[in-house]
Amino acid sequence: MKQQVSNPLGLSCDCDPEGSEIQQCDRSTGRCLCKEGYTGPRCDQCNRGYHGRSPSCTRCHSCFDLWDEKVKQLGERLRALKEAVHRLTVSGATGAGNDSLQELEKKLQDVEALLHEEPLISPRTLEQLYHLAESLR
Incomplete structure (x- = not known):
């Protein structure tokens, strides 16, 4: 179950547990801290240089x-x-x-x-x- 945490701006974090380093988001922006290969406000998309669909982001060929x-x-x-x-x-x-x-x-x-x-x-x-x-x- 995803944990929704609010920050001082009232934004819901809702960080993706597979793509986020931690479930707590940045207090000023509401963005989640993404693991390598993931991106997006919730860390639920594959980053540039990676392919597939979250949570299965795989590094592209060299x-x-x-x-x-x-x-x-x-x-x-x-x-x-x-x-x-x-x-x-x-x-x-x-x-x-x-x-x-x-x-x-x-x-x-x-x-x-x-x-x-x-x-x-x-x-x-x-x-x-x-x-x-x-x-x-």
Whole structure:
């Protein structure tokens, strides 16, 4: 049976016993302290780099870490491109360059959607990311 403990904010802890280190939550946020591999306010979800369904979160294959680093690098490049697009937008780009700018914004949105679509990058998603990155050059 799950123990529900209230904190000073009146939030119910309801920490998942399988994914939580302890049943007591953080007094200021109401969040539970999760074991490795678990996440969420109640520690009832598998964390990034883990798969399965709570309470059976299993570490992903070691290749995940290699691809995850590449995805993080793509995310950083995406943020830099978005900042560049924003600066161009603020400076008032017009004319033929404006069409290119809109096309670039659309491609950036596509890349961003792919990065957030699947927490584990599939070969199909990676291929799509590579094609989108090539089209940005």
